[in-house]
Amino acid sequence: MSEENKEPVSVEQAQDVADQSVVNPWEVTGIVDYGKLIERFGSTPIDDALIARFEKVTGKPAHIWIRRGLFFSHRDLNEVLDKVEQGKPFYLYTGRGPSSDALHFGHLVPFVFTKYLQDAFNVPLVIQMTDDEKFLWKNITLEDCARYTRENAKDIIAIGFDINKTFIFSNLEYVGTMYPNILRIQKCVTGNQVSGIFGFGGSDNIGKHSFPAIQAAPSFSNSFPHIFGDRVDIPCLIPCAIDQDPYFRMTRDVAPRLGYLKPALVHSKFFPALQGYQTKMSASSTDSAVFLTDTREQIKTKINQAFSGGRDTAELQRQFGANLEVDVPYRYLTFFLEDDEKLKDIGDKYASGKMLTGEVKKILIDLLVDMVQRHQEARAAVTEDIVTAFLTPRKLAF
Amino acid sequence: MSEENKEPVSVEQAQDVADQSVVNPWEVTGIVDYGKLIERFGSTPIDDALIARFEKVTGKPAHIWIRRGLFFSHRDLNEVLDKVEQGKPFYLYTGRGPSSDALHFGHLVPFVFTKYLQDAFNVPLVIQMTDDEKFLWKNITLEDCARYTRENAKDIIAIGFDINKTFIFSNLEYVGTMYPNILRIQKCVTGNQVSGIFGFGGSDNIGKHSFPAIQAAPSFSNSFPHIFGDRVDIPCLIPCAIDQDPYFRMTRDVAPRLGYLKPALVHSKFFPALQGYQTKMSASSTDSAVFLTDTREQIKTKINQAFSGGRDTAELQRQFGANLEVDVPYRYLTFFLEDDEKLKDIGDKYASGKMLTGEVKKILIDLLVDMVQRHQEARAAVTEDIVTAFLTPRKLAF
Numbered sequence: 001m002s003e004e005n006k007e008p009v010s011v012e013q014a015q016d017v018a019d020q021s022v023v024n025p026w027e028v029t030g031i032v033d034y035g036k037l038i039e040r041f042g043s044t045p046i047d048d049a050l051i052a053r054f055e056k057v058t059g060k061p062a063h064i065w066i067r068r069g070l071f072f073s074h075r076d077l078n079e080v081l082d083k084v085e086q087g088k089p090f091y092l093y094t095g096r097g098p099s100s101d102a103l104h105f106g107h108l109v110p111f112v113f114t115k116y117l118q119d120a121f122n123v124p125l126v127i128q129m130t131d132d133e134k135f136l137w138k139n140i141t142l143e144d145c146a147r148y149t150r151e152n153a154k155d156i157i158a159i160g161f162d163i164n165k166t167f168i169f170s171n172l173e174y175v176g177t178m179y180p181n182i183l184r185i186q187k188c189v190t191g192n193q194v195s196g197i198f199g200f201g202g203s204d205n206i207g208k209h210s211f212p213a214i215q216a217a218p219s220f221s222n223s224f225p226h227i228f229g230d231r232v233d234i235p236c237l238i239p240c241a242i243d244q245d246p247y248f249r250m251t252r253d254v255a256p257r258l259g260y261l262k263p264a265l266v267h268s269k270f271f272p273a274l275q276g277y278q279t280k281m282s283a284s285s286t287d288s289a290v291f292l293t294d295t296r297e298q299i300k301t302k303i304n305q306a307f308s309g310g311r312d313t314a315e316l317q318r319q320f321g322a323n324l325e326v327d328v329p330y331r332y333l334t335f336f337l338e339d340d341e342k343l344k345d346i347g348d349k350y351a352s353g354k355m356l357t358g359e360v361k362k363i364l365i366d367l368l369v370d371m372v373q374r375h376q377e378a379r380a381a382v383t384e385d386i387v388t389a390f391l392t393p394r395k396l397a398f
Numbered sequence: 399m400s401e402e403n404k405e406p407v408s409v410e411q412a413q414d415v416a417d418q419s420v421v422n423p424w425e426v427t428g429i430v431d432y433g434k435l436i437e438r439f440g441s442t443p444i445d446d447a448l449i450a451r452f453e454k455v456t457g458k459p460a461h462i463w464i465r466r467g468l469f470f471s472h473r474d475l476n477e478v479l480d481k482v483e484q485g486k487p488f489y490l491y492t493g494r495g496p497s498s499d500a501l502h503f504g505h506l507v508p509f510v511f512t513k514y515l516q517d518a519f520n521v522p523l524v525i526q527m528t529d530d531e532k533f534l535w536k537n538i539t540l541e542d543c544a545r546y547t548r549e550n551a552k553d554i555i556a557i558g559f560d561i562n563k564t565f566i567f568s569n570l571e572y573v574g575t576m577y578p579n580i581l582r583i584q585k586c587v588t589g590n591q592v593s594g595i596f597g598f599g600g601s602d603n604i605g606k607h608s609f610p611a612i613q614a615a616p617s618f619s620n621s622f623p624h625i626f627g628d629r630v631d632i633p634c635l636i637p638c639a640i641d642q643d644p645y646f647r648m649t650r651d652v653a654p655r656l657g658y659l660k661p662a663l664v665h666s667k668f669f670p671a672l673q674g675y676q677t678k679m680s681a682s683s684t685d686s687a688v689f690l691t692d693t694r695e696q697i698k699t700k701i702n703q704a705f706s707g708g709r710d711t712a713e714l715q716r717q718f719g720a721n722l723e724v725d726v727p728y729r730y731l732t733f734f735l736e737d738d739e740k741l742k743d744i745g746d747k748y749a750s751g752k753m754l755t756g757e758v759k760k761i762l763i764d765l766l767v768d769m770v771q772r773h774q775e776a777r778a779a780v781t782e783d784i785v786t787a788f789l790t791p792r793k794l795a796f
Contacts, residue, residue, distance in 0.1 A: 135581055142578050172581075176574020180540050183533055183570075186605030191589065194604055206592055207584030210608035 023243050024198065026137065028270055028280040034072055034242070041245050043073045043267060050077060057081045058120040065113055065268070068334055073242060075252070076264035080237050084121060089398050090235045091227075092117055093218045093263070095128035096156065098148035099138060103155045104289035105368070106271030106281035109335070111159050113268065114239045118165060124227055124396040125166045127156060128218050132171040136207040146172055153387050155292060158378035161390075164397045167227065168390045171214060177225065177393065178217040185213040188254045197246050215244075216251040219263035226393040235261045242267040243280075272331050274306040292376070296369045303329060303365050310350070310357030321353035322360075329357075329364045336367055421641050422596065424535070426668055426678040432470055432640070439643050441471045441665060448475065455479045456518045463511055463666070466732055471640060473650070474662035478635050482519060487796050488633045489626075490515055491616045491661070493526035494554065496546035497536060501553045502687035503766070504669030504679035507733065509557050511666065512637045516563060522625055522794040523564045525554060526616050530569040534605040544570055551785050553690060556776035559788075562795045565625065566788045569612060575623065575791065576615040583611040586652045595644050613642075614649040617661035624791040634661040639668060641678075670729050672704040690774070694767045701727060701763050708748070708755030719751035720758075727755075727762045734765055 021030030023037060038045055046069075051062050054077075065071050083090050094114045096107065111127075118125050129152065131145035140148075149170045156168065175182070191209060194200050200209055217223045221234035228234055238248060245267060252262040273279035273288040281289045290302050309327030311317035324330050324347055337343045346363065349355035419428030421435060436443055444467075449460050452475075463469050481488050492512045494505065516523050527550065529543035538546075547568045554566065573580070589607060592598050598607055615621045619632035626632055636646060643665060650660040671677035671686040679687040688700055707725030709715035722728050722745055735741045744761065747753035 132577070132581055136585055142581065172577060173574070175577050176571070179530070179570060179573050183530055183540065183605055186608075187534055187603050189604050190601050191598070191604060191607055192600035195600065200589070202590035202593065203588050205585050206587050206589055206608045206611065207581055209589055210584075210604045213604065 024246060025243055028243050032270065034269055037242060038073050041073075041242070041249070043075050043242075043245065043265070044077075046072055046074050046077070046266070050074070053078070053081055057084050060120055063113060063116045064338055064340070065109075065335070067340075069269075070109075070335065071113060071239070071266050071268050073267035074265055075248075076262065077237070077266060080235060080264045083235055089123065090121070090237055091123055091221065091398065092121075092125040093128070093236050093238050094125070094240060095130060095215070095218075096152055097130045097134050098145060098152040099134045099140065100148060101151045102291045102293045103152060104281055104291045105332070105336070105371075106289065107155075108159070108292070109268055109271050110239050110241060111156055113266075115159050115161055117237070117239060118161065123165070124398045125161065126218055126224060126227075127166065127168040128215065129153065129168065129170045130215065132175065132207075132214065133211055136205060136211060142172070146170065150384075150387050150391075153390060154379050154382040155375070157382045157386060157390055158375055160378070163386075163390055166390060167224065167393065167396060169393070170391065173391070174393070175214065178214070178223045181217040181220050181223045182213045184258050185216050185251075185254050186210055188257050189213065189250065193250070197250055212247055212250055215247045216254065219248065219251045220255070220258075220260045224393075227396045227398070232260050236263040238263050238265045240265065240267065241270060243270070271335065272328055274302055274328055276307040276326070276328065290368055292372055292379075294372060296365075299368050299372065300365050303332075303361050303368070306332075306361070308357045308361075310360070314356055317356050318353045322350045322355075322357065324351050327357075327360075329361050332364050333360070333367070336371065337363075422644055423641055426641050430668065432667055435640060436471050439471075439640070439647070441473050441640075441643065441663070444470055444472050444475070444664070448472070451476070451479055455482050458518055461511060461514045462736055462738070463507075463733070465738075467667075468507075468733065469511060469637070469664050469666050471665040472663055473646075474660065475635070475664060478633060478662045481633055487521065488519070488635055489521055489619065489796065490519075490523040491526070491634050491636050492523070492638060493528060493613070493616075494550055495528045495532050496543060496550040497532045497538065498546060499549045500689045500691045501550060502679055502689045503730070503734070503769075504687065505553075506557070506690070507666055507669050508637050508639060509554055511664075513557050513559055515635070515637060516559065521563070522796045523559065524616055524622060524625075525564065525566040526613065527551065527566065527568045528613065530573065530605075530612065531609055534603060534609060540570070544568065548782075548785050548789075551788060552777050552780040553773070555780045555784060555788055556773055558776070561784075561788060564788060565622065565791065565794060567791070568789065571789070572791070573612065576612070576621045579615040579618055579621045580611045582656050583614050583649070583652050584608055586655050587611065587648065591648070595648055610645055610648055613645045614652065617646065617649045618653070618656075618658045622791075625794045625796070630658050633659045636661050636663045638663065638665065640665040641668070669733065670726055672700055672726055674705040674724070674726065688766060690770055690777075692770060694763075697766050697770065698763050701730075701759050701766070704730075704759070706755050706759075708758070709751075712754055715754055716751045719749045720753075720755065722749050725758075727759050730762055731758070731765070734769065735761075 021032045023032060046066060051066055055062050080090055092114055094110050114125060129149040131149045134140055135142050135145045153168050194209055194212055198212065219236045220232060221228040222230050222232050248263055248265055255262045270280040273281045275288055290299055306328040309323035309325065311320055330350060333343055333346065346355065346360060350360050419430045421430060444464060449464055453460050478488055490512055492508050512523060527547040529547045532538055533540050533543045551566050592607055592610055596610065617634045618630060619626040620628050620630050646661055646663055653660045668678040671679045673686055688697055704726040707721035709718055728748060731741060731744065744753065744758060748758050
């Protein structure tokens with residue numbers, strides 16, 4: 001999966017002159033109107049009734065990111081809950097495009113949420129590292145892509161996934177096993193279709209043209225014979241940022257033609273860049289992101305420079321209060337401050353002027369520094385042997 | 399590798415209104431002027447000087463198919479002979495598109511010639527079974543493609559390849575190992591380029607667009623780590639019919655950009671269909687071909703119906719003689735009657751009217767029946783275990 005990059009201009013862009021936003025796997029620009037995005041993509045909002053059903057089926061409170069609307073859209077999540085109620089299995093699939101050594105906080109979002117889902121449902125999880133995609137799109141050697149896969153896998157494992165239920169795979173190593181499904185998908189999709197969905201053109205390399213089949217293949221359970229044998233009746237739920245949806249619209253279009261189940265999806269909003277809530281955090285622009293390797297000083301400097309919805313002076317702030325909507329530090333707190341009451345209290349006080357920007361930033365800095373420290377400790381315990389174990393095809397408990 | 403099929407119309411067609419022939423991996427139609435084809439493709443004729451050098455380097459007489467001009471064109475064969483003289487290694491690469499259970503006599507040509515080259519040079523050989531290609535282009539299930547690979551492999555093994563020097567591989571099984579090279583090649587080739595070389599359009603599936611990289615990859619020695627490790631300095635010689643040349647023009651264009659050696663080639667003419675020397679024998683048209691599974695009766699019927707250059711009556715034939723140029727049975731004899739003197743004698747007598755069509759056909763029928771019988775005996779000795787052994791990645795002697 002990908003989150004950076006520029007070319008090619010997607011047809012999504014052409015389709016959406018109205019709200020000026022571009023959302024595709026390689027580019028997120030403009031001010032994203034998530035309501036409009038749901039309409040444009042044809043997905044379904046996660047509403048209160050679905051959240052209530054989710055809590056009833058899992059017997060647990062919904063994740064804060066569902067309740068706070070950060071995971072805001074889905075496809076066929078109800079069908080997955082039906083299966084759970086029927087006592088039938090499903091599995092989770094998510095991924096990462098390993099384009100550098102270090103992850104930033106935005107990268108955590110799908111994985112933290114996926115771990116929550118894995119724990120809530122006790123189901124197997126497959127994680128695709130699209131090192132092949134990064135090679136095809138970026139100026140990176142294959143050797144570096146393979147190294148990034150292992151380094152990023154350490155960060156992912158550090159989040160706490162259960163090795164008995166989790167298979168992480170590098171496309172560079174695993175593509176052969178998925179090849180029958182990749183071919184079946186490729187045979188169903190024309191050059192015109194990938195041009196339409198992803199905006200590929202004649203000057204794009206041929207690897208890009210066929211890559212969507214490689215991201216689609218893990219949506220079908222028989223792509224993992226060591227886990228599911230040749231079964232094709234085990235549905236897949238994909239937690240991902242909304243920019244990955246085009247891959248899975250294509251996948252869902254292809255599935256019935258192959259006699260396969262359509263994967264279900266839950267979509268997150270984008271994790272905002274430091275420079276402003278309408279920009280997505282990017283690993284290729286180090287200034288736009290807080291990394292899981294940043295020091296306290298780096299985090300402090302970055303957060304203090306982050307785009308604020310507070311007023312220019314303490315006096316004005318006390319008088320008029322902050323605009324939470326555009327305040328990046330407050331947005332980050334909505335992602336990572338788990339205590340609902342504390343978050344509400346900060347929001348109320350900050351919006352009403354009882355709290356200053358510096359105080360909010362201080363709370364966030366302490367929170368992020370603490371998270372980085374805990375993450376680095378957990379990551380340090382992830383040995384090369386553990387990475388190899390997670391990357392080894394094997395049976396999973398399900 | 400492929401030899402049947404229709405769509406898509408190649409640019410070769412557009413380029414060659416002059417001689418009306420179409421020659422690409424999926425279509426050979428029209429009357430092929432091989433001299434013009436060499437000009438069009440930019441290859442080099444195999445001339446007497448090269449044949450003499452070939453015999454000097456190998457210390458053996460050139461194969462009858464070289465001497466008789468059936469292998470008529472090459473790229474960089476001199477460079478391969480240079481390596482041999484320097485005592486440096488090279489390897490052979492050829493292939494087969496397994497689109498049905500049974501091979502015909504035309505399919506034997508590249509393999510019989512390749513075996514001759516393997517024996518003459520004592521070098522390793524890799525044989526690609528493009529079951530993935532057949533799935534993408536034809537209405538065949540993956541399961542059948544995989545089965546055809548093993549069935550066709552039995553015929554290939556029956557030709558007598560040395561298991562210590564020969565690796566046969568199914569793309570369905572082996573693509574993962576070649577994936578790094580496949581990606582490197584894909585990254586160098588644009589959609590526009592495969593449209594230009596192969597005629598693919600927007601309505602072709604995306605698997606077709608990226609497939610040329612899969613046929614290209616075995617041209618580079620590091621695609622076979624179990625044989626050559628990570629060495630990229632071992633040149634490759636590809637014996638194939640001239641219709642496969644577009645793949646390797648593309649490969650030779652890409653090679654220097656990857657720091658790899660360009661593969662060398664030797665090209666054969668097409669094995670003619672029973673209906674006429676200007677049509678290529680095709681496995682999808684059972685009437686056009688003599689199969690290695692045909693009975694004596696089937697062979698007799700087919701050859702007796704084959705297009706003849708003889709006269710309509712015995713009297714006219716005795717008076718005017720046959721036109722050897724268009725006579726399909728005589729053409730087949732030039733492929734399979736090894737005895738030069740006997741062939742010349744038949745040719746002289748048939749052309750001058752001393753021999754009748756029926757007599758020539760009888761000689762051919764006996765020859766083919768004998769070949770089929772010997773082939774079937776050899777094939778019957780090829781067990782499933784032997785097939786599996788040939789298909790297993792392992793070290794080869796070189």
